Amino acid sequence: MTLKSRVKEIKEKGLRNPFVNYLKEKLRHVRVQYKILGLVGVLVLLLSSMIVWQMGNILTNNLRDQLDKRAVSIGSDVAARATNELLINNAYAVYELLQNTLKNNEDVLYIFVVDPQGNVLAHTFGEAFPKELLKANAVPGTDKYHLTAFRTEVGIVRDVAVPILNGKLGVARVGMEENGLQKAVLQMTWNLLLIALFVSALGIVAAVLLTRVLTQPIRELVSLTQRVTQGELDVQGMVHSQDEIGVLTEAFNQMTVSLSQNYREREDLMVELREKEEMRLQLLEKVMTAQEEERKRISRELHDETSQALTSLMVGLKVLESEASFCAVGDRLQEMRQTVAQTLEEVHHLARELRPSVLDDMGLVPALERYLREYETKFGTEIDFHVIGFQEHRVSPAIEVALYRIVQEALTNVAKYAEASMVSILLDWRAGWVSAIVEDNGQGFDPNQTVTQPGRGLGLFGMQERAALLGGTFKIESQKRIGTTVFIKIPDKGNLFSGITPAEV
Ligand SMILES: Nc1ncnc2c1ncn2[C@@H]1O[C@H](COP(=O)(O)OP(=O)(O)O)[C@@H](O)[C@H]1O
Ligand SMILES: [Mg+2]
Structure with a gap:
């Protein structure tokens, strides 16, 4: 790769x-406040420990330098002052010198003088002189002194060797303890640590306050956003500053303004839409009522006027037929009478189709029974008609007309498209509801595919609208090669669709 x-x-x-x-x-779920706090804490801790470490180093080196200088100065002093005493071989005076020097310098651990052969001439150890000290330090060549440091059971010792009279009389050795220095460094480190702690605490408090100040507007925005989510669209955030958060708050405010504006516009449109829908329903109701009224009027006219006229014509023809002397005239009159009888039958049929008076006079069930009988003879489809709960009960005329027309349209569709051999119809009335189910065993169709040709697809829509106008529901289920079922359910709460009234005759 x-x-x-x-x-x-x-x-x-x-x-x-x-x-x-x-x-x-893990960090993804930590609040911004804690992230900033953590960062500040780690930085302050890192910075203060680096300062403490660095200061400790500098101080140690400084104090060590001073200690070394003092050791050299004491060593040189002892070497200078011992020269005369050594020249006159006054060992006791050298011893006195060493003792006095030891007494006057607290951090001097020991002093001793050795002759050029390496024999200890005087020392401050009391009885036993530690021999290994002799080899621990020496002055190489013509150096003025030599410094070294080593660890002993009393701590680190800084040892200086100073030659006496250029080494001709021997070497003066002074040992200084480093403990004092270490104590001072420790003390300073503690002090620095305390200061660092104090500064860290201050830093953390400052960070807490700062993050509060920084995250407060963000928290405010979050709660405002939640309120907007709950539908309170006219909220506005306070702009405290002109930084990024201030810009964000301003953008948020603009957003809520345009949101509530959009919402208001949508509400206005909804109100307009509702008003239009209301008007459409009223118009539809009027159109349907007018249509039914007109059908009723024409049907009655056909029945009362046209049928009457045709009947009298038939009677007249019959009289003429009996009075006719010529055979040919009698035959002709009989033919005419038959034509009139046929026309009368057609007029009756037309009147019933337009608006069966039995619907107004006898009610929905007898009207449907009659319609179904004619349908069966006309199309040859077997019909299974069940009625539940309609004994001694008539629903409101509006529901009767609606259900009659819906069943009529459903059956027209069956005749037109289904190629069904059988149709079942169930009419069911129970407390507060009337429902009708029309089921065929025809070839079915896909109800989700909308009919695109103009003028078509209005039948199903009309059924739905008729049901909806009465506060009811319409549903159609269909499966290819299995059949189609139409369900209508209408609440029966009195006369909702008052425009249609039963015929007077
Ligand atoms: N019982 C049915 N069986 C098969 N297809 C049907 C049935 N009822 C309706 N359809 C289909 O649904 C379409 C829409 O019916 P409809 O709204 O009554 O309009 P239209 O009768 O004017 O075509 C019909 O064109 C037909 O394809
Ligand atoms: Mg149709």
């Missing part, structure tokens, strides 16, 4: 390291 593709993979999948991924995942 090339480096390029590996980099691409890492960019896409994120870091492979599971620990880093785990950390990233």
